[in-house]
Amino acid sequence: MANKGPAYGMSRDVQSKIEKKYDDELEERLVEWIVAQCGAAVGRPERGRLGFQVWLKNGIVLSRLVNSLYPDGSKPVKIPDTPPTMVFKQMEQIAQFLKAAEDYGVVKTDVFQTVDLFEAKDMAAVQRTLMALGSLAITKNDGHYHGDPNWFMKKAQEHKREFTESQLKEGKNVIGLQMGSNKGASQAGMSYGRPRQIIS
Numbered sequence: 001m002a003n004k005g006p007a008y009g010m011s012r013d014v015q016s017k018i019e020k021k022y023d024d025e026l027e028e029r030l031v032e033w034i035v036a037q038c039g040a041a042v043g044r045p046e047r048g049r050l051g052f053q054v055w056l057k058n059g060i061v062l063s064r065l066v067n068s069l070y071p072d073g074s075k076p077v078k079i080p081d082t083p084p085t086m087v088f089k090q091m092e093q094i095a096q097f098l099k100a101a102e103d104y105g106v107v108k109t110d111v112f113q114t115v116d117l118f119e120a121k122d123m124a125a126v127q128r129t130l131m132a133l134g135s136l137a138i139t140k141n142d143g144h145y146h147g148d149p150n151w152f153m154k155k156a157q158e159h160k161r162e163f164t165e166s167q168l169k170e171g172k173n174v175i176g177l178q179m180g181s182n183k184g185a186s187q188a189g190m191s192y193g194r195p196r197q198i199i200s
Contacts, residue, residue, distance in 0.1 A: 021124035059093025
């Protein structure tokens with residue numbers, strides 16, 4: 001981690017608000033999924049935000065996770081034989097995971113930044129990215145997801161509808177209720193005030 005002094009005032013308030021967004025129950029679910037998806041070889045972190053951060057920090061576990069969602073022969077992230085020890089190599093490994101997650105379909109707004117994980121600035125953002133990745137894996141339903149399908153929400157999918165020409169023509173004749181109805185309505189007999197008086 002970077003050599004930083006303690007935060008004071010507004011900086012400390014902002015950091016404490018960010019830290020409150022971290023969900024311990026969600027951490028347990030994510031750890032269970034990562035272990036089910038990647039196998040027991042990835043190990044388990046110590047409980048808590050910092051344990052989770054240390055477990056994911058070098059990017060190897062994340063890289064194995066995203067690679068497990070692809071078929072054999074088309075793994076997007078190259079994993080080194082020995083875990084990287086140099087800071088820039090670890091950050092590079094995390095960046096490769098983030099690129100692969102975006103390519104998999106995770107929306108850019110759901111993707112955390114490298115420092116959020118590496119310096120533990122926003123571990124809740126890391127959780128959001130992993131949740132989005134899990135939801136996409138369930139939605140794709142391509143046989144590469146391992147784990148309980150109830151751990152993640154299935155994303156809504158497009159439901160295309162095909163209409164024939166005759167159905168489209170019929171639709172043009174219908175007056176939608178939001179436009180109102182004029183059945184039985186008429187302005188006959190209506191008067192607003194007295195007629196205009198013209199004095200010569």
